[in-house]
Amino acid sequence: MRLLSYVSELGGLRQSRSLRPRVLTHTVSFRCNARCVMCDSWRLPRQDELSTNEVASIYRQLPGLDAVRLTGGEPFVRKDMTEIADLAIEHLRPRFIHVTTNGFLTERIVAFVENRDRSVPLHMLVSLDGVEDKHDEIRGVPRSYERAVATVRALAAMRESHNLRVAVNQTVVDAEGARHYRPLRRELAQLDVRTHLVVAYKESATYSLERDLERDVDGENTYETYGSFSRAEIELLLEEAEEDLVELERPERIAKSYYLSGLRRRLLGKSGPAGPPCVALRAHLRLFPNGDVPTCQNNSRLAGNLRETSFDQLWHSAVAEEQRDWVSKCSGCWTECEILPSAAYTGDLALHALKHPLASAASARVAPTSTREPERATSPSS
Ligand code: SF4
Ligand code: SF4
Numbered sequence: 001m002r003l004l005s006y007v008s009e010l011g012g013l014r015q016s017r018s019l020r021p022r023v024l025t026h027t028v029s030f031r032c033n034a035r036c037v038m039c040d041s042w043r044l045p046r047q048d049e050l051s052t053n054e055v056a057s058i059y060r061q062l063p064g065l066d067a068v069r070l071t072g073g074e075p076f077v078r079k080d081m082t083e084i085a086d087l088a089i090e091h092l093r094p095r096f097i098h099v100t101t102n103g104f105l106t107e108r109i110v111a112f113v114e115n116r117d118r119s120v121p122l123h124m125l126v127s128l129d130g131v132e133d134k135h136d137e138i139r140g141v142p143r144s145y146e147r148a149v150a151t152v153r154a155l156a157a158m159r160e161s162h163n164l165r166v167a168v169n170q171t172v173v174d175a176e177g178a179r180h181y182r183p184l185r186r187e188l189a190q191l192d193v194r195t196h197l198v199v200a201y202k203e204s205a206t207y208s209l210e211r212d213l214e215r216d217v218d219g220e221n222t223y224e225t226y227g228s229f230s231r232a233e234i235e236l237l238l239e240e241a242e243e244d245l246v247e248l249e250r251p252e253r254i255a256k257s258y259y260l261s262g263l264r265r266r267l268l269g270k271s272g273p274a275g276p277p278c279v280a281l282r283a284h285l286r287l288f289p290n291g292d293v294p295t296c297q298n299n300s301r302l303a304g305n306l307r308e309t310s311f312d313q314l315w316h317s318a319v320a321e322e323q324r325d326w327v328s329k330c331s332g333c334w335t336e337c338e339i340l341p342s343a344a345y346t347g348d349l350a351l352h353a354l355k356h357p358l359a360s361a362a363s364a365r366v367a368p369t370s371t372r373e374p375e376r377a378t379s380p381s382s
Contacts, residue, residue: 035140103148174227
């Protein structure tokens with residue numbers, strides 16, 4: 001039923017009509033026990049976070065969703081992650097729950113996987129940005145690598161028995177980080193765990209110390225990277241990542257191929273469409289730790305607060321409409337956690353799979369770009 005209703009909504013979303021949220025990204029806390037160079041989450045003033053009961057009261061008001069993503073900050077600084085995930089399953093009935101973590105709190109994370117309601121698949125994404133000291137340097141805390149690898153190892157051993165998928169996210173912050181892409185993959189291959197890369201962008205409204213930030217997005221090639229790379233370094237990184245698509249399962253392969261093709265277009269100046277119509281504040285609902293509902297990752301101006309207002313009131317308010325107007329006029333970004341919901345719910349992902357059959361076939365590789373224009377500066381990730 002969900003699939004049919006998803007397909008039937010594609011046309012409406014293309015024309016920006018449908019208001020029904022389908023994906024929730026819930027930042028359960030901005031607090032973080034890491035000190036990452038590319039992220040200000042750990043510097044943000046502490047918010048008055050929603051209690052478990054308040055989370056339950058908000059979830060109860062939302063419609064059934066396709067996916068719930070629990071993120072941070074570091075989500076496991078909260079001790080009620082099991083309750084939050086179970087509430088999501090009870091009230092939102094998603095097809096899967098997705099949790100991102102820096103993997104520092106191994107025991108708490110393993111206990112979460114043990115104790116949660118396992119009726120719905122859990123996708124755990126652990127951050128590892130390089131091998132050994134490189135990861136520690138980026139995360140700003142000694143033994144970060146050792147702790148995150150211990151978590152990945154523990155989770156990998158639980159996959160079969162706990163309705164669990166485990167992957168690693170590598171945020172490439174600089175040219176040295178890019179050189180760690182293959183060595184990190186080799187380390188993780190021993191655990192049969194795949195890596196996904198994102199290239200860190202320079203600024204994010206969500207994780208910036210400055211609040212009420214509207215990031216200036218101005219077109220298809222806007223992607224200002226956190227670190228600097230030569231064209232050859234970016235070419236090599238993208239080629240390696242594209243070659244490795246073959247190792248991913250089909251839905252992930254299509255999504256990653258889509259992300260990489262847009263990244264290539266932006267980082268190497270290949271011409272092409274700006275991206276799909278954005279579904280922020282439509283199919284994609286974001287919730288901040290204190291109940292605030294921001295516009296999107298790159299615009300932290302609020303549509304309202306779900307501690308103060310009911311979901312129905314907020315979602316149909318004039319302020320939400322104003323923010324949706326901003327989204328409609330936005331000329332696009334390539335923030336992975338925003339672009340993939342937009343691509344999925346507007347049909348762009350399906351279109352990509354049709355146009356690039358290799359992305360969905362067993363020997364997946366994104367077709368290399370033929371027109372490469374001069375290098376453009378570009379952006380970061382959380
Ligand atoms: S990138 Fe993630 S782990 Fe690092 S400081 Fe930000 S929220 Fe914490
Ligand atoms: S494309 Fe969407 S998510 Fe990206 S900046 Fe614009 S409104 Fe925000």
